[in-house]
Amino acid sequence: MQLSPAQWVEELRKTGKKLLEIIPRVAGSADASVKLRRGASGDQTFYIDEMAEKIVVEAVEKISQNGISFTLISEECGIKKFGTENNIKILLDPIDGSNNAKRGVPYYATSIAILDGERLRDILVGYVVDLSSNKEYWAIRGEGSWCNGERIICRSSDEFDMVAFEASVPAKDIERLMPLLKSSRKVRCLGAIALDLALMGAGAIDVTAIATPSRSFDYAAGMLILKEAGGIITDIEGGEIGDISAGLERTVPLIASANKVLHQNALKLINGSRQ
Structure with missing residues (x-):
């Protein structure tokens, strides 16, 4: 049953x-x-x-x-x-x-x-x-x-009006995310990954970047809420994360966006010539 x-x-x-x-x-x-x-x-x-x-x-x-x-x-x-x-x-x-x-x-x-x-x-x-x-x-x-x-549904705008980020190790994480943050109208470090993703699904946030590898339970529920609302989530280099195992181990740094245009632009900013 x-x-x-x-x-x-x-x-x-x-x-x-x-x-x-x-x-x-x-x-x-x-x-x-x-x-x-x-x-x-x-x-x-x-x-x-x-x-x-x-x-x-x-x-x-x-x-x-x-x-x-x-x-x-x-x-x-x-x-x-x-x-x-x-x-x-x-x-x-x-x-x-x-x-x-x-x-x-x-x-x-x-x-x-x-x-x-x-x-x-x-x-x-x-x-x-x-x-x-x-x-x-x-x-x-x-x-x-x-x-x-x-x-609920994600925003359709292609502007970085509101970008959220999580920085567990600020000395390292913020430096990597800085190109994206500097290109954003407003930024917020809110402190709860799954809730960030849910809010993005409701149209409140354009992009969320998490530079420190997170565990699957940190973001799994928010990931589905975001995707079903039309958003995108990958690892921070643009790789798929669907094959990641559900468990207690740390996984990968993440980036999530309200739509494809925002996602591609965010990846270019963070990864530069590697994209």
Whole structure:
């Protein structure tokens, strides 16, 4: 027995409601930034990360009790199998933008992707709940993207009006991205990759560049939301990322754009003569 994509969205939205009830009350508090241990991905796990993960894990455990089998891959608890062996994977980032959440900066989310295979080309459902604004973004492969139930679509402009970037290692990352940033009307470093991609799908951002290799759970859900809204995402040199495995390992630097013209122009700026 398996859930349909629409049924997965329904279950994820139930989980999102619970997250919205609890996590914003903790964000920015002294408890939020209490260090607990190193998570399965190797990054530090904070109290707020564990709290969000616990909510999601409890929700998927209830799903599994109805005979639904899958494998959960999460930044904190690692890989956990539910039920019999099958090809359904859940990629979870409990807090996308955890540094923002623990400090009380209102830009953080929970990101969940459902895959029916081993690789990113197999993403079936993407769900990102913005825990600081009560907005929910989701997508179903081949059917489109939505924000709070309304269809969303990327911008069609070919101007770099609003460019977002993520710079985990600023001394190195910003230098590589500088040609793109200097060509942009406005730039923002927002701190939550999946949420950046979801906002791009809703028409708020033109290009997002991530110079440090990210893990697949950091961007998988946002990737589908963006693509189903008409956007493009590749590695930072323009290579396809659909064959990347869903797992805990770091993958590649990324660049995402609202349309093909923006993408090609952004690649030329970042890579120069290599394009």
